[in-house]
Amino acid sequence: MIMKKLNTYSTFKNIIIFENDDFIIINKPQHISTLEDRNSPINVLNWARSYFNNAKVCHRLDKNTSGILVIAKNDTFYKYFSMLLETRSVTKIYHALVEGVQNIEELELNNPISTSPGRSKVDFQKGRPSMTLVSTIERYKLHSLLECMPLTGRMHQIRVHLSNYGLPIIGDQHYGGKDLFLSAIKTNYKFSKNKKENPLMGRLALHAAGIHFEIKNGGKMNLRAPYPKDLQAAIQQLKKNKR
Numbered sequence: 001m002i003m004k005k006l007n008t009y010s011t012f013k014n015i016i017i018f019e020n021d022d023f024i025i026i027n028k029p030q031h032i033s034t035l036e037d038r039n040s041p042i043n044v045l046n047w048a049r050s051y052f053n054n055a056k057v058c059h060r061l062d063k064n065t066s067g068i069l070v071i072a073k074n075d076t077f078y079k080y081f082s083m084l085l086e087t088r089s090v091t092k093i094y095h096a097l098v099e100g101v102q103n104i105e106e107l108e109l110n111n112p113i114s115t116s117p118g119r120s121k122v123d124f125q126k127g128r129p130s131m132t133l134v135s136t137i138e139r140y141k142l143h144s145l146l147e148c149m150p151l152t153g154r155m156h157q158i159r160v161h162l163s164n165y166g167l168p169i170i171g172d173q174h175y176g177g178k179d180l181f182l183s184a185i186k187t188n189y190k191f192s193k194n195k196k197e198n199p200l201m202g203r204l205a206l207h208a209a210g211i212h213f214e215i216k217n218g219g220k221m222n223l224r225a226p227y228p229k230d231l232q233a234a235i236q237q238l239k240k241n242k243r
Contacts, residue, residue, distance in 0.1 A: 012047040017068075018223055022077040024048070024055070025211070027225040028069045030203050034060040044069060059085065062156070064171075067094070067208025068225045077216075084213055085153065093210035094148040094158055095137065095227075097201075097234060098167040099178065102144045107134040109161040113154040119174070120156040122164045130154045132161045140238040141185055143170065147209075158206065170205035170234070180205070180234060185241045200234040207231055 018025040026044070028034070033043040034057055048055035048071050058070040058081045072078035084090045112127025113120050121127075131151040138145045144167070148158045159175045162168060168177035179199035183189040191197070212222045227235070 008047055008050040012051045017225060018221070022073055022216075023058075023081070024052070024071045024073065025221075025223055026069050026071065027228075028061055028066055028208070030064055030066040030228055030230065033063045034069065037063070044071075058082070059153075061208055062204065062206075064203040065206045065208060066225075066228045066231070068092075068211045068223060069208070070211070080216060081213075088151060089213060091210075091212040092150060092208065093212075094150070095207045095209045095231075096146050096148055096158065096162065097170045097180070097205035097231070097238075098144050098146055098162055099142070099170065100144060100167050101139050101142065102136055102146070102167060103139060104134055104136045104146070107165075108132075109134060109165055111161065111164055113157060113160055115155045120154060120160045122160060128152075128154060130157055130161070132158055134162070138235075138239075141242050143180070143185075143238055145235065145238075159204075171199065171201050172204045172206075177204070182237060185238060187241070200237055201230045203230070205231060205234065 015026045016024055017027050028044060033040065035043055035045050037043055045057050052073055054073060056072045056078045058072050058078060061067065061069055070081060072081060109132045111122040112124060113130040114123035114127040129152065133149040135147050136144055137147050150157050159169055159172055163175035168175055170177055170180045180201055181197055181199055183197055207227055210224045214220055
C-alpha cells in the first residue's frame with residue numbers, strides 16, 4: 001500500500017507544470033479520467049490527493065483529452081477560480097487535429113448546444129448559447145491542425161461545434177470522427193498481409209494546450225502544455241506526407 005501511494009505521488013509530481021501555495025497546474029495524460037470513473041480506479045483527483053490531501057479539481061477534461069488542468073490547494077482559490085470561469089475570465093486554448101483542409105483566420109462557431117448524459121448536440125430549440133473561436137495552425141494533405149478557444153463551457157463543446165461545421169476531430173467516433181491511419185496519408189504505403197494496421201492515435205486528437213488567467217495578487221498566469229507523444233507522432237506523419 002505504501003509503495004502504491006509512493007508510485008501515485010511520483011506519477012502526479014511528474015505531470016506538474018506549475019505549482020504555488022494556492023494551486024497546481026498539470027499536463028493531464030490521455031486515457032485518464034479527471035474525476036472518479038466507475039470503469040477505472042485511476043483518476044486525476046485521486047492522484048492529486050496522494051500529492052496534496054485537500055486538492056480539488058477546478059474544471060474537467062474528457063478522459064481522452066490531454067493537456068492543462070487546474071487543481072486548487074484550498075477553498076479560497078477554488079472559489080476564486082470558479083468565479084473566473086463564471087465571468088468568462090479564463091482563456092483556454094485547445095489544439096485539435098481534424099478531418100478536412102481549412103485555412104481559417106478566425107471563425108466563430110456559435111450554434112446553441114443542449115446536453116444529455118454523455119452526449120451533446122447542436123439544438124436550436126432547447127440549446128444554450130455557445131461560442132467557440134477557431135483558427136488554422138497548419139494544413140496537411142487531408143487534415144488540419146486547429147486552435148480552438150471556447151468562450152462558453154458546454155459539455156463536449158469543441159467536439160460538437162467542429163463536427164457540426166463538417167470538421168470532426170480525428171478519433172472522435174462519438175461525433176463522426178474517424179481514426180487516422182498511415183495508409184490513408186502516405187503514398188505507396190506497403191500493407192502487411194498478416195498484420196492489422198493500428199491507428200496513429202488510439203484516441204480523440206484534442207489537447208488543452210494553453211491557459212491564461214489573472215492571479216489574485218495581480219499577477220498573470222499564462223502557460224502552455226507540450227503535446228503528448230501520440231499527438232506529436234501523428235503531427236509528424238502528417239507533416240512528412242503533406243503531398
